[in-house]
Amino acid sequence: MIELIKSADRGYADHGWLKSFHSFSFADYYDPKRMGFGPLRVINEDRIAPGTGFGTHGHRDMEIISYVLEGELAHKDSMGNGHAGGAHAGVIRPGDVQRMSAGTGVMHSEFNNSKTGATHFLQIWIMPDQRGVAPGYEQRHFPTEDKRGRLRLVASPDGAEGSVSIQSSARLYAGLFDGAESAELSLAPGRVAYVHLVRGKLTVNGQALQGGDALQLAELGQIEISGGEDAEVLVFDLPR
Secondary structure (H helix, E strand, C coil), rough: CCCECCCHCCEEEECCCCCEEECEEEEECCCCCCCCCCCEEEEEEEEEEECEEEEEEEECEEEEEEEEEEEEEEEEEEECCCCCCCCCCEEEEECEEEEEEEECCEEEEEEEECCCCCCEEEEEECCCCCCCCCCCCEECCCHHHHHHHEEEEEEEEEHHHHHHCCCCCCCEEEEEEEEEEEEEEEEECCCEEEEEEEEEEECCCCCEECCCEEEEECCCEEEEEEEEEEEEEEEEEECC
């Protein structure tokens, strides 16, 4: 089974300082048919205006991944990250993947400190396998060459291959494809996949995609990627 979700079919919110496309129901956007896919609950494509951001707010029992495309995102949280003397500076840039396990509860803020440029990033929420874990934070940089012409594992339950570790059996891959570059990903029995084309053009299992489009794939053993034109893609390997 392959289901195409066009970019134009996503929810959209314009708050002035924040412009956001919602792949799944979120805040004031509600579609009972788009409540998530497996444990994948949120993909928001956000653009934050210069000098603005999300004030301090709370989360719990959710794995939150931030993937910056343009600009910078300054993060502060109740675990000390982003504060003087904290374990992490909390600023993420293109190529970085940030993971925050909200667990039993965490407060945080996200801000675009630039005076001129917007911050363009993806906010991803994945439901954890177990509720009530201790909050945690991690960020890693994945250079362009690591993702060029291949699917690079960037998040996994065991931190494999230098990926960030999440409290979920989901796996997230990122790839950059252009021209003749291609890749394949095998899915274990009982697994499903969600492919989100961040930008550019790409063909996935024979289906042509443009930036913002997505595919839900079930009962397929393999994902085949080709025909990229300046494409950046995220592939989620998920339990049902």
